[in-house]
Structure formats: C-alpha cells, structure tokens
Amino acid sequence: MANHTDSPSGHDMRRRNLVKAVGAGAALAGFPAIVRAQSTKLKVGVILPRSGVQGLIGQSCQIGADIAPALIKDMLGVDIELMNADWETNVDVARTRAERLIQEGAHVLVGPFDSGAASAIAQVAEQKGVPFVINIAAAPPITEQGYKFVFRNFPTAIDLTVNGLALIGDLFRATNVAPRSAVFMHVNDTFGQAMNRGIGATLPRLTQLPFKIVDTISYDPAAKDLSVEVSKAKASKADFLLLVCRLNDAIILRREIVKQRWNIMGMISPGSPGIYEDQFQKALGKLSENCISNNPWYNPKTAMTAAVIKQMAKQFPKEKLHSHGANVSYTFESILIAADAFKRARTTNPKELADAIRQTNLTDRVSLGGPIKFNAKGQVEGNLSAALINKDGRPQVMLPASAAETKPVFPWPDYKA
C-alpha cells in the first residue's frame, strides 16, 4: 500500500481533494434542488424478457421503448437515456437485473411484461426507493402491497376479464345476435386457470350477457392434437366458443373446428393472446379471418398513435403497430409517464419523481382507455380492451365504436365464402 503521508505532493493532493469535497458537500447540503435539477437526462432502466420463452414478446415490447426517446423529445422536450436489460424470462434474473440497473444509475425502471417478474422487481424498487412503472403485468396483488414506488398502467386480471366479457355483450348488441350458450375452452396453465376462475366469478354478475356456459374444457397448451377436446366441445351443442388460449393451441383448435365441421357462430377470446397474433394469421390464412379476441390494445384514432406509427416506420420500417399491439403501446406509455413526471418534477430525486408520477394526468395517449391517472395504490383505472376481429390478414378494432376500424361481425361467415 502506498504511504501518501511521506510525500509532500501527496499531502497537497489530499488537502486539495478535501477542500473540493467539503465544497461539494456544502453545495449538496445547501442547494440540493439546484444540483439535482442539473440532471437534464432521465435514465430509464427498461427491463424486458428479450430472450427465453417470452423472448419474442420482450422484443416486441422493446420496440415501444426504442421509439420513446425520439418521440418524447419531440412531444415533451425531455431527454431520455434508455438502459436496456434482459431478464431472460427468469424471475431471479429479473431481480438481479433490476438491482444492477439501479446501481448503474437508472432513475426509473420500466417493464417487465410478466406478473412474476413484476412482483420481484417491485420488491427491489421499493427497497431501493426507485420508481418502477409496470408496462404489462395483470396480477392484482402487485398493486395491493402498499408500495410507494410501484405504478402500473395496465388492467388487472379482474379488469381484463370484466372488460373482455363486457365487450362480448357489446358485440352481441351491435350485431343484434343473442347466442344462448357457450362452451368455454381454456389452457390449463397458470394464466388459463386464473382466467377460468375470473370468468367463473364475473360471468354470473354480468346479467346483461344472454348466454350460459354449458361446458368447460381445459387442455394442455402444449398439446399437438386437440381432436378429442373439439369433439367434446362440439357435443355440447353450444352456440359459440369462448376461448382462453395461447398461440399454437389456438391454431390447432381453429383447424380442428373446420375438420370436425363444427358449425358454431364464432370463436371469441375474452382476453388472451393467440388469436390476434401475426403467427395465427400467417399459419391459418383465411381461416384466421373473423376470429375475435378482446384485449388491451392501442386506440387507432388518436394523434399519439399516429405519431407512434410514424416513428415506428422511421426506426423499424418492417414492423407494423398492429403486429405488436399492446406490447408497444403500453411500453411506450410507461416511459411517457416517467418522462412527463420528470418534466414536472424537474428532478431525478426518486421520491419527488414518484410523487410526480402519482400526480400524472395524461389525457393524450396511445392505448385505449381514459386518462392515465394513478389511484392511491399506484394503479391506473379505466384502461380498456378492444374487441378485435381478424380481417384482411390483421387484427382490426370493432369495438368500442369510437375507435372502430371495421364494423362488428358476428356470427362469422362461412370461411369458404
């Protein structure tokens, strides 16, 4: 170890450093607001599953983050620096990535498209006192813990179910059709089971819906053959299929419906992936047409959505917003929320930033729903779903009418027509 006290020059250095340190300390103690306000750039730690099982979705969300800095600079004049992290679809990795982002100076965390990861990151954010804006995660408990630094601009699972079922009623009213019965098929993973419970609890309260569920069939989302499941569903003689699915099983199901000549009025998801995804339409072609899913989505009619589409065309010319839907819209909005709060707070001080986020009131937005305003729990209420129908090879909004790109269609016409 070097002995600095033996060196006169070293002694001078220490004295000069001490004077500098005292000066800096005094400045921080005396004028904290001025010093912190000097940070002109907001460092946003974006934490998404860009590899692993959810890799494709994470990359889809990443587009929403990547377009944000340029767009927000134009809109709010705020400089954003993205600090990207991949949580590899592994909750433990999510926790360590969040800790690392905070260590490296992230002022706010955004992500992570998963309830399990969101819970883990929320604990870290709360412990370190750094604001965390959740882009997509639906598990209700995340915002029921009394956290002060955790905010969510995405519907909870309960809201998703209620919104999705309500839209089914709207669809029936809009098309003057009143099916009497549905067969409910759902994947038997955590998500499918949660939706099953949610629908079981919600449906009896939605008395305006004209149909009853006559049979419930759960199945393995990894199944390669769903002929037995469809045979059972067909035997129920239900008017339409209510489906909570993933992607591959939705493709197999749709084919099986045709093979078994199951003449139903339609196939509607009250809120699940699969049906609106690009791959569903690529794999099924015309068979994918007129399949309906009710999901959180962007509002195609807003000016901000137009700006997002324009920015995507500039940065990602091969990508279309309808291929990424809520992944892009909600991720972009999360960063927008942070940037708006930073602009108002004029500081990166975490507590003041969190307070500013709590005061958010953004009426111009990309996703469907009312203004972005957080309740006392840090949850945005009033986020809506859209009734999407696959038409001309892409999902289009049917309902709500104010955002409609196409007319509601139900029952579905014969696919051969």
Added chain:
Amino acid sequence: MTWDLVANVLIAGLLTGMVYGLMALGLSVIFGVVRVVNFAHGEMMTIAMYAAVILFVGFRLDPFLAVLPVAAAFFVFGYWLQKGLINPFITRPEHSQFMLLVAVAIIMVNVLLMVFGPDARNLQVDYQLESFEIGRLLVDKARVYAAGVALLTAGALFGFFRFTLTGKAIRACADNHLGALVVGLNVKHLYALTFGIGSACVAVAGCMMVLLVDVTPNLGPAYTLLAFITVIVGGMGSMPGAIVGGILIGMSEALAGLLISPSAKSMFSFGLLILVLLLRPQGLLGKKP
C-alpha cells in the same frame, strides 16, 4: 354422451396412434439391431418435417410425394451418421452413447433455430382440412392417409426383414453379433444400413406428421419421449410392437380425454408405460432378454 361422439373419438385415437406407431418404428428398428437408443429421434423427425415444408413451399410437392426424396436423403444421412459417428461408440458404455446422441440432438435443435427461427411453420394441402363422412362419423382425411402410410411402411419393413437376403443378414446380426462376424457378414455395413433404414422411417413419419402438426425447432424432445414410451410399451426392437404401442397410447389418450379430462391425456400414456414396465418389462410384443 352419444355413441357417435365415442366412436369419433376412438377412431381419432386409433389413427393418431398409428401415426405414433410410424414415428416409433424407426427407433424400434435401430434399437432392435444396433442396440443403440437414438436420443436424436424426435429431432431427426423435426428435420424431416422442415424438409417436407421446404419441398412443398419451393416445389409444391405434396408430402406424400416428398416422402421419397426425404426418405432417400435420410437413409444416406443415417448411414453416414452410424458409420462415421455412432459406430465407434457401439462397444462403449451406454452413457457414452446417450451423451453422444443427446449432443447430436441439441446441435440439431440449435441449427434449426438458427436456420428457421422459432416460429411455427406449416403447409396447407387441399385435403388437410377435409374429413370423410360416414353416417354421423367424421374421419380426418389427413390422419387416414397418414395411418395408411404407417401400415404400408410397417408392411414394407416386415417384408424386407423377412424375405430379402440383406434383411435376413441384418436380423442375423441382431440375433447373434458374434455369429454374424464368424460367418463373414459385414456387420459395420449392416449396422449402418439399419440406421439408414431407421432414419428413412423417421423421414416418412416426419412427412406425415407435418400434415397434422405445425413444425417448430423445439418439437423434437417431446416426440423423442413419445417414441420412447411407444416403443417401451410395444416392446423394444419389435416392429409390430411399435405400431401396437402407438395404437394403445393413441386410444388411451383419446379415451382419457373423453371420459376423464383432456388435461389428463398425456398422464395416461405415462400411466400405461408404468403399468407395462411393472407387469411386462419387455413390452407387449417384446422378447424376454
């Protein structure tokens, strides 16, 4: 529950089981002679499925016609794989063989991921969504054709091993390795030939399977496992056993799905496996060691 529902489900189970049998046939042939368990079986079938998709997209070649070039290519590949890679491992401990073929399987999956990406691919032929209507019964055309090909392939293999000199020589190798060497048979060549034939069977199964299932690079391990279950239930090394095992699994899954819960389908194939291992360890049609 109506009789037509039960009949439809049973027929679907029977046909699916025959396709499972076809898939397991190659595994059974290879193990029966070379005594090597091909842990890359499902991955090889996945490659065959991709080959069928490429031939269809590129040349509009129906999978039933694609069977010929794909099986020929797989025969050559299998022959080379056995002669060049697996043969040195034949006398080594089983765990070495296991590690080798698992490594081959992992390489195959990753090459497929690099070349084709993770998205599912499929092909659409006219008859794929059609069904035969017999009274109130609806029978999936693609499954009927695939089951027919399974029977034809099993029959052809049976004929080859029973009536041709090469087939008899291969059986001699399987029955008595030392004896085959003593009478001057080229055992290495015959082993390679068997691996080639087994691989060609896998290719046929892949071309048929692509009519029923979309192909993704990660499909392999699940099918390797299914083929193992089928072969163990039917009897390791028994060709008719592979078909019988497939049918049993297909029908038990279908019935479990109908009578108990569709979620419990795959549980039943494993249940059947345990039952067979307990009551008849050599499999239903397998020979006692």
